[in-house]
Amino acid sequence: MKTNSTLTNWLTDPLRPKLLLVLLLLSIGLYAQQPGKTIAGQVVDETDKPLPGVTVKVKGTSVATSTDENGKYAIKVNTVQDILTFSMLGMTVQEIPVGAKTALDVKLLPDSRALEDVVVVGYGTSSKKDVTGAVTSVTPDEFNGGVISTPSQLLQGKVAGLNITKSGNPNENGAIILRGPSSLRRGAQEPLYVIDGVPAASID
Incomplete structure (x- = not known):
């Protein structure tokens, strides 16, 4: 009888839901403070050809990397709210939320407007579409x-x-x-x- 009474008091205690809520919030806080994760993938063009030299950056931070000769990259993010930006001369910029992803493949499309822009080179200016080297x-x-x-x-x-x-x-x-x-x-x-x-x- 005493055991049943103790169990009943434990279940009907008005502070019980509040205590459980506090424990839940603490668990969420500890999870949010866990180290970030690494996002890896490949960047290709509209013909599915790998794109080397694409800049991959965590938006709003200085964390950045670039794709290798096979268009592959790996970058570390801190939170699921982070956004990755993919940019390259002559291509449209893409911004993709990280979310729960750990692998992210991206296809960049040509930006015809960017190719009409003018860039400064060693001996003057030139149209971006006429520049064959990296600037x-x-x-x-x-x-x-x-x-x-x-x-x-x-x-x-x-x-x-x-x-x-x-x-x-x-x-x-x-x-x-x-x-x-x-x-x-x-x-x-x-x-x-x-x-x-x-x-x-x-x-x-």
Whole structure:
């Protein structure tokens, strides 16, 4: 009899639903604080051909990556509310909510309007549809802040494929290699600098 009475009191306790609600909210909070997940997939064009060099970015953050030669990518997100943006020169930008996905394949379509835009190249301007190489523009507003001792530090992490190897001298620019060891100058492995329309040996 005493056991049945105790069970009845436990079930009819008016605080019981509130306690269960608190436990449920705590469980949801702990789940929301769990580490993010990795989204992987492939980006192709309208003919299902893999697209290398597509920028994949978590919208509103600095987290980004690019697709490899097979159009494949992997990027880490923090929450299911994150949105991935897929962008490439001459293609329409796609924004896709992550949700519960762990795999996400994307098809990018040509953007005919973007091909009519004008881009700045080394010796002037050119239409995007006539540019066969990769062009990356970095505005002064996008430069790195903080204490900068060399011009190359302004571009660190701002251009895809740009590798800057620092030297032992903090006041000296490191070696700059853009998209591999190919060179526009004999005996060097650095890009060609054009400053105010004039080719320069370096940006020091």
